[in-house]
Amino acid sequence: MSNSGELSQRQQAWVLIKDHWDVSALLVLAIAPLGVPALGGALGGQFTTLFIYSILALGLNVMVGYTGLVHLGIAAFFGIGAYVTGILTVPMYPFQIGFLGAAIASIVVAAGIGLALGAPTLRLRGDYLAIVTLGFGEVVKVTLRNLEQITGGMKGLNPVPPPGAGVKLGGLDVGLSFAIDPRWFYYLSLGILAIVVIAMRRLENSRLGRAWMAVREDELAATAMGISATRVKLSAFAMSSAIAGLAGSLYAASLSTTADPNAYDFNRSIMVLCAVILGGLGSIPGTLLGVGILVGFDTVLAPWADSWIQQLDINPTGSSMLSFSGWRLAIFGVALVLVMRLRPEGLVPSRRVAAELHREEEHAAITKGF
Amino acid sequence: MPLLEVCDLEAGYGPIRAVQGVSLDVIEGEIVAIIGANGAGKTTLLLAISGVVATRKGTVRFMGQSITGMPSHEIVRLGIGHAPEGRRIFPRLSVRENLELGAFCRTDRGAIVRDIEEICSLFPVLGQRMSQMGGTLSGGEQQMLALGRAMLSRPKLLLLDEPSLGLAPIVVSKIFEVIAGFTARGIAVVLVEQNARAALKLASRGWVLETGRVSLFANAETLASDPRVRDAYLGDA
Incomplete structure (x- = not known):
């Protein structure tokens, strides 16, 4: 008896963690830097990247997951x-308005460009919209590369000063702390990610969120309910772009450079899209898990495994066949194929998609008297 | 003054003129039937009235106000509900969410909750399945959901497109019973139906559409006994 009681206690704990995965994960991530000294080094920067991609993926999820x-x-x-x-922040321009202002401006500009791209193209559906967004992505990349006088071409813009540069807080130079200790960025991006997750949750159950889903499910029926499909789709476009803009702003600040335009190419878009699909379209925990797996593999696990291989000294020629990073695209591909075959609704599906895709199985189970 | 006044309406898709000069009117609280074969333009006519398909010629007036060319989401707000052909419920949203979306253009929260309760007493099966996904309902249940959802915008006029399509006879009679009850609620109905006999029984007046034009218009009883209608749509020997 005592054994089963213990088991149920353990189960209870598991259920508690599962129901409050968000708070549990946030707590673990918030405490981690205290117990894991590596987070004060390169690993902290890698986790920052992970959080930033999570924000980006949650933004993409608005369009792909909620609005379809x-x-x-x-x-x-x-x-x-x-x-x-x-x-807005580098010394070569006269603005130098600091991170907060620049982040807000990034959100506004990205949303504005999203609206400008969305307005003429939202009549397109499915494949056609995919082509337009793909093309736009390439146009932006090439523009950034060729507008050398403004964007610095392949060199990018740098140095982007850290948040709070020049701000003194009780004798502590905030900007300097950000520059020296990766944990500052770790906490900043974790905090912004938490805010975005909360905002997404509220959106999911808001009027706007429902309207997004209604348009995804059936545009004609949504229109018949008094929903303006155009406005709803535009708002999704703007929201996705705005959150992506915020993530980009944080990215530039954390790297202290905009990096070169190739950092924003098609591969990047596809990786984030794959993360959303892998985790589960329209599902917040799914999206986060998808980013954790795909981007985590790319930015945390692969470099770590590579350095480990290097230490073993089994790859003296530096062949990419013997490095983890060399195989990353193959591993992505296999992972996606497996998920699509075995679990098409994603790893942590939103309950809606699961219901749709497994209806036949459920039905079969019911008719079998299961 | 009629509630809805359609005058010489033309609508279509690309080179196709699906509706070619149709006129009709609906009085407050009245049920009218529109019957006709496949491709006669019935669905397009409803879509043009509710603003989903653009009007090419002619006018639509609702409660004395011209709604020609008005975007569809504004027309819903004026009081024209539309239950499109094929039910078109939101499959991956729950029954409750489907109903709530029906009240999308309303802001009176308390009244919406009461109205949803009322729909559930009208269709008890929906009340039992509030948290089930719409797509998991049977065809008849989905049609009930579509009707309930359309009612939640509190329309003065409901456009119903083939509400009996593909349903079992026992469900069909339940659906028609509910439609007959709309008159008591002060909801006027434009009923498009393949099931001409049942539609004409409910309606006070009827229009017969043929290749986008009105070929016949009369009181429902007169239509039901008209030999041309009997031959073509009622299937009487």
């Missing part, structure tokens, strides 16, 4: 955010 619009160019808005922040 295919978007293959989210990286363009990520880049727009990064470059707006760059232009």
Whole structure:
């Protein structure tokens, strides 16, 4: 008896963690830097990248997951955010308005460009919209590269000063702390991610969120309910772009450079899209898990495994066949194929998608008397 | 003054003129039937009235106000509800969410909750399945959901497109019973139906559409006994 009681206690604890995965994860991540000294080094920066991509993916999820619009160019808005922040903060320009102002400007500009792209193209559906967003992504990348006088071409814009540069807080130079200790960025991006997650939750159950889903499910019926499909789709476009802009702004600040335009190319868009699909379209925990797996593999696990291989000294020629990073695209591909085959609704599906895709199985189970 | 006044309406898709000069009117609280074969333009006529398909010629007036060319989401707000053909419920939203979306253009929260309760007493099966996904309902249940959802915008006029399509006879009679009850609620109905006999029984007047034009218009009883209608749509020997 005592054994089963213990088991149920353990189960209870598990259920508690599952129901409050968000708070649990936030707590673990918030405490981690105290117990894991590596987070004060390169690993902290890698986790910062992970959080920033999570924000980006949650933004993409608004369009692809909630509203059902295919978007293959989210990286363009990520880049727009990064470059707006760059232009507004680097010493070569007279603005130098600091991170907070630049982040807000990045959000506004990205949303504005999203609206400008969305307005003429939202009549397109499915494949056609995918082509337009893909094309736009390439246009932005090439523009950033060729507008050398403004964007610095392949060199990018740098140095992007850290948040709070020049601000003294009780004898502590905030900007300097950000520059020296990766944990500052770790906490800043974790905090912004938490805010975005809360905002997304509220949106899911808001009038606007419902309207997004209604348009995804059936545009004609949504219109018959008094929903303006055009306005609703535009708002999704703007919201996705705005969040991507915010992520880009944070990205540039954390790297202290906008990096070169190739950082915002098609590969980046696809990686984020894959993360959303892998985790589960329209599902917040799914999206976060998808980013954790795909981007986590790319930015945390692969470099770590590579350095480990290097230490073993089994790859003296430096062949990419023997490095983890060399195989990353193959591993992405296999992971996606497996998920699509075995769990098409994603790893942590939103309950809606699961209901849709497994209806036949459920039905079969019911008729079998299961 | 009629509630809805359609005058010489033309609408279509690309080169196709699906509706070619149709006129009709609906009085407050009245049920009218529109019957006709497949491709006669019935669905397009309803879509043009509710603003989903653009009007090419002619006018639509609702409660004395011209709604020609008005965007569809504003027309819903004026009081024209539309239950489109094929039910078109939101499959991956719950029954409750479907109903709530029906009240999308309303802001009176308390009244919406009461109205949803009322719909559930009208269709008890919906009340039992509030948290179930719309797509998991049977065809008849989905049609009930579509009707309930359309009612939640508190329309003065409901456009119903083939509400009996593909349903079992027992469900059909339940659906028609509910439609007959709309008159008591002061809701006027434009009923498009393949099931001409049942539609004409409910309606006070009827229009017969043929290739986008009105070929016949009369009181429902007169239509039901008209030999041309009997031959073509009622299937009487």
